[in-house]
Amino acid sequence: DTGVSQDPRHKITKRGQNVTFRCDPISEHNRLYWYRQTLGQGPEFLTYFQNEAQLEKSRLLSDRFSAERPKGSFSTLEIQRTEQGDSAMYLCASSLDLALNTEAFFGQGTRLTVV
């Protein structure tokens, strides 16, 4: 297993288009997180899953954002009707949630540019 992988690494889209990102976590990891990072900020929490169950979605996230993890393995994040303000780095992380001291492992992110 080579770690968390995200696809694509870069995406340029026109305003109003829909985009979908994929995250493949480390295979035995049951938790999966999505974050968004903009310049000068830390990773902002978007949503997370325990296996296939979506436990929480950030209140800051509009209805244009949706995430799924249908079989408790890979996850997709879809943004509908993209806006320029959606331009950011989208990070996925996974962890094995069995102990207090479990760290999260990150993918390299998908950089979205909305033009």
Next chain:
Amino acid sequence: ILNVEQSPQSLHVQEGDSTNFTCSFPSSNFYALHWYRWETAKSPEALFVMTLNGDEKKKGRISATLNTKEGYSYLYIKGSQPEDSATYLCALRGLNRDDKIIFGKGTRLHILP
């Protein structure tokens, strides 16, 4: 509501000098504290995960302490090297409904040669 504050936001340190920075969090809802290092063009990488009040962890020249009663953690770097230049992220995992990992804005460290 989990809120993680980091200071300073940015720091310039001469190579060879030691430095430290702070992470503050609400002590009433603590489960675990994480420190990550994020180098440009790479993924954030975990340095430490700490759970117990008084915890001290060390990895090479980098160490961290945790005070859960007063809600802060310090990260120390001894004898800074150019490869230490990165953003250092602090993250908190809370309890119950806050059982997720929330990040601070990070401290951007620049090592000057």
